[in-house]
Amino acid sequence: MPIITLTTDFGERDGFVGAMKGVILSLVPEAQVVDIAHDIEPQNIAQGAVVLATAALFFPPGTVHVAVVDPGVGSARRALAVQTERYLFLAPDNGLLTYALEEEPPLRAAALTNPRYFRHPVSATFHGRDIFAAVAAHWVRGVPWEELGPEVPLESLVRLPLPQVQRHLEALEGEVIYLDRFGNAMTNITARCLEREWGQEWRRLVQVCLPDGRSLPVVGSYSDGALGEPLALINSADRLEIAVRQGRADILLSLQPGSRVRVQKRTPSQ
Numbered sequence: 001m002p003i004i005t006l007t008t009d010f011g012e013r014d015g016f017v018g019a020m021k022g023v024i025l026s027l028v029p030e031a032q033v034v035d036i037a038h039d040i041e042p043q044n045i046a047q048g049a050v051v052l053a054t055a056a057l058f059f060p061p062g063t064v065h066v067a068v069v070d071p072g073v074g075s076a077r078r079a080l081a082v083q084t085e086r087y088l089f090l091a092p093d094n095g096l097l098t099y100a101l102e103e104e105p106p107l108r109a110a111a112l113t114n115p116r117y118f119r120h121p122v123s124a125t126f127h128g129r130d131i132f133a134a135v136a137a138h139w140v141r142g143v144p145w146e147e148l149g150p151e152v153p154l155e156s157l158v159r160l161p162l163p164q165v166q167r168h169l170e171a172l173e174g175e176v177i178y179l180d181r182f183g184n185a186m187t188n189i190t191a192r193c194l195e196r197e198w199g200q201e202w203r204r205l206v207q208v209c210l211p212d213g214r215s216l217p218v219v220g221s222y223s224d225g226a227l228g229e230p231l232a233l234i235n236s237a238d239r240l241e242i243a244v245r246q247g248r249a250d251i252l253l254s255l256q257p258g259s260r261v262r263v264q265k266r267t268p269s270q
Contacts, residue, residue, distance in 0.1 A: 002140035007067040009040035020133040027137035043071040050178040053099035067091040068128035079112040090132045095160035113149035171264035183248025185255040189240040208232040209262040
């Protein structure tokens with residue numbers, strides 16, 4: 001039974017998501033249509049890219065991921081199909097696939113230009129319904145790759161500029177890349193990066209320093225922190241996260257995407 005996921009900034013109040021599902025189910029009634037998220041901030045491509053990557057890679061091979069955060073809809077921006085070893089991604093060529101393709105390298109890409117597999121008439125403002133949802137349904141029905149449209153060089157895919165972790169003496173510096181609905185601040189610093197720098201015992205060796213001068217311990221879970229107090233941990237996406245137990249780190253610590261976070265070795269007195 002084919003699986004098609006949807007990630008959009010359409011919200012739940014209007015009928016946009018329902019219309020996309022209607023197009024898919026009209027063509028493939030047996031499809032399982034799974035919502036990843038629809039409350040991405042409007043036109044926030046970077047936020048959509050993070051959310052998509054945190055969920056998409058847990059689906060079984062063969063899943064089709066449709067992602068639509070598309071402020072350039074109706075313009076000359078490309079509509080893409082990108083195939084990886086396990087998945088097919090359908091999305092506008094605006095960087096929305098950046099984080100997902102870091103984990104799932106693309107094997108080939110095509111521009112969606114064949115109107116045979118679109119819903120007609122194609123609205124200039126709703127390619128999610130008329131192009132991406134329709135192509136997803138046709139794909140799981142067996143459309144050959146070559147019929148989707150012309151091949152696109154992988155190096156030409158639009159990528160968001162990924163913030164890089166910087167090394168300064170015995171410290172690593174990164175930044176917040178995403179705030180979840182609990183106010184937790186996810187950074188670009190991965191557990192793998194910390195282990196590479198300080199080994200398996202890195203948690204007891206380091207502290208996390210914030211822009212306001214606070215230093216936080218690294219704990220194993222939210223419940224290991226004091227109630228209402230800030231802490232740092234490795235979250236379910238294997239990234240360093242700043243949180244407040246039963247509180248909001250974004251408000252208490254004035255964190256937002258782009259806020260700098262530093263991990264450094266503790267001094268003997270700490």
